Amino acid sequence: MSATGEVKALTPPDIVSHKGGTPLVCLTAYTTPMARLVDTTCDIVLVGDSVGMVLHGLPSTLGVTLDMMIMHAQAVRRGIERALMVVDMPFGSYEEGPEQAFRNAARLMAETGCAAVKLEGGESMAETIQFLVARGIPVMAHVGLTPQAVNTFGGYKVQGRGNDAERILRDADAVSKAGAFAVVLEKVPEALARRITADIAIPTIGIGASSACDGQILVVDDMLGMFTDFRPKFVKRYAELGERAQAAIAAYANEVRERRFPGAEHVFRDQPKTIKGGEAA
Numbered sequence: 001m002s003a004t005g006e007v008k009a010l011t012p013p014d015i016v017s018h019k020g021g022t023p024l025v026c027l028t029a030y031t032t033p034m035a036r037l038v039d040t041t042c043d044i045v046l047v048g049d050s051v052g053m054v055l056h057g058l059p060s061t062l063g064v065t066l067d068m069m070i071m072h073a074q075a076v077r078r079g080i081e082r083a084l085m086v087v088d089m090p091f092g093s094y095e096e097g098p099e100q101a102f103r104n105a106a107r108l109m110a111e112t113g114c115a116a117v118k119l120e121g122g123e124s125m126a127e128t129i130q131f132l133v134a135r136g137i138p139v140m141a142h143v144g145l146t147p148q149a150v151n152t153f154g155g156y157k158v159q160g161r162g163n164d165a166e167r168i169l170r171d172a173d174a175v176s177k178a179g180a181f182a183v184v185l186e187k188v189p190e191a192l193a194r195r196i197t198a199d200i201a202i203p204t205i206g207i208g209a210s211s212a213c214d215g216q217i218l219v220v221d222d223m224l225g226m227f228t229d230f231r232p233k234f235v236k237r238y239a240e241l242g243e244r245a246q247a248a249i250a251a252y253a254n255e256v257r258e259r260r261f262p263g264a265e266h267v268f269r270d271q272p273k274t275i276k277g278g279e280a281a
């Protein structure tokens with residue numbers, strides 16, 4: 001807290017300082033209320049393009065637009081005080097080249113107040129990352145399983161097994177040298193995650209990449225048991241909010257059908273009772 005009572009927000013250099021130290025705690029959020037819950041305990045809040053699958057029912061992240069990301073990021077911004085807020089650049093908004101990436105990343109920052117952007121890709125995106133960082137846009141990279149390339153991979157498969165490990169290592173090294181302040185490592189074998197984490201200068205944030213990483217990230221709806229369309233091996237359910245919600249909805253339906261809801265305490269009468277202070281019930 002500062003003298004004005006404001007909480008100091010974490011910055012990309014604060015995140016880098018965790019390299020090799022206390023693991024970074026990261027979760028997604030797409031709405032103001034969830035951002036408030038996550039902000040109190042997490043270092044990084046990611047407005048992920050997973051929002052398309054989790055909240056909009058899309059079959060992949062490929063249909064997510066920049067306007068969708070801006071709207072969710074604006075909502076999340078209102079719920080954040082302390083955590084570093086990062087927004088995913090959606091498919092098609094950065095791959096053409098550094099200029100396109102800068103134009104759209106600048107829009108994300110200007111219109112949402114986010115502190116950084118995330119984009120998928122390794123060696124092939126190094127030039128773009130360098131271009132953004134040199135112009136004041138902090139970048140989080142994302143290598144290994146990059147979901148926007150699901151059609152190229154032929155599914156959400158483990159990346160970097162066997163001889164393929166060198167490719168992921170080169171990708172992680174390239175984004176680190178290009179100036180990214182952190183890199184998400186998704187669905188890679190533990191030994192490779194350990195090697196990359198030891199080799200590169202920036203924190204590795206794992207999702208399905210073992211505890212060898214410098215931090216962890218999950219989709220918050222997955223770990224709360226609110227998104228049940230698929231359940232990758234790397235997700236641990238810390239709650240079953242989906243089941244709890246289903247049970248509450250069923251209880252409401254029963255009470256409505258049996259005329260037990262609304263009850264006397266939920267009903268307005270013709271003559272309001274005057275309560276002390278003059279407020280009518």
Ligand SMILES: Nc1nc(=O)c2c([nH]1)NC[C@@H]1CN(c3ccc(C(=O)N[C@@H](CCC(=O)O)C(=O)O)cc3)CN21
Nearest residue numbers: 050053054061147155156157219222227230231232233
């Ligand atoms: N809710 C949610 N959670 C995520 O982690 C997530 C998204 N959405 N959307 C964007 C990407 C997609 N990701 C995914 C999606 C599916 C699997 C998955 O089903 N994996 C299966 C095996 C699939 C295969 O081998 O083809 C698994 O059991 O891990 C993994 C990561 C990670 N991201």
Ligand SMILES: CC(C)C(=O)C(=O)O
Nearest residue numbers: 028048049050184219
């Ligand atoms: C799972 C994280 C890393 C992500 O990219 C997303 O939520 O879109």
Ligand SMILES: [Mg+2]
Nearest residue numbers: 048049050088
């Ligand atoms: Mg994403």
